[in-house]
Amino acid sequence: MSLLGDLLLLFLKFMKSFYKKLGYNAILLVILLIELPLLYLYYSDESIMYRVEKRYEIQRICSIKPIAWNDERIKQSNIHARKGDKYYVVMVEIQNKYCDPLHYISLYAKNQDDRDFICDFLTYSDDSKNSGYESDSIIPAGVTKAVPYVISIDVGDLKNTKSITLYEWTSDKDKAKEVTMEVGNQLQ
Known part of the structure; x- marks a missing residue:
């Protein structure tokens, strides 16, 4: 299996164990942890902001x-x-x-x-x-x-x-x- 497949399986195992402990809140927490840095990167780039307002x-x-x-x-x-x-x-x-x-x-x-x-x-x-x-x-x-x-x-x-x-x-x-x-x- 490729490295990407191994990482995906590892992530799914982590999510399954995390889900058993915290339920739906675990999934929402992971999504929030992924989204916050992406939002910061998106809105900190001035060229993207200009493209949005144009x-x-x-x-x-x-x-x-x-x-x-x-x-x-x-x-x-x-x-x-x-x-x-x-x-x-x-x-x-x-x-x-x-x-x-x-x-x-x-x-x-x-x-x-x-x-x-x-x-x-x-x-x-x-x-x-x-x-x-x-x-x-x-x-x-x-x-x-x-x-x-x-x-x-x-x-x-x-x-x-x-x-x-x-x-x-x-x-x-x-x-x-x-x-x-x-x-x-x-x-x-």
Whole structure:
């Protein structure tokens, strides 16, 4: 027999004699002695804790399409219309890793030199009622969904913009997820 089999038989003999003396309490005590160190190891590792609290992941930017400045979606997104801006609908693919539904997340963007704040990402709803959280403003649990965002970009920044990098609003810059997309001639 292998070493693992011998250890298993030894453990079963120990449990049988222990059970005769203490009954079910012996089994519960052994389970508790095994579980406590494992819980300590699990929750003391910061990378595991971060993975547990990370509810979503920004996968990629699917598409960028221009929209008119007087489009209803701009009003729904609460972006203030400025004279020298162009507006776009950006489809961002977001994966909900959690067991609960996730409301759209707040994003912001910078251009490739990482200095100029070129756009503010605010979600919009295709539902004309715009009454709080509609079903289309929620990403179901365990689902990857393309989410529409409206962006506003100054026309002066368009000439120098070859790529857009998305960031999530977070207090910890090291943990912020970023996704970059080459936009080329899509922003015209």
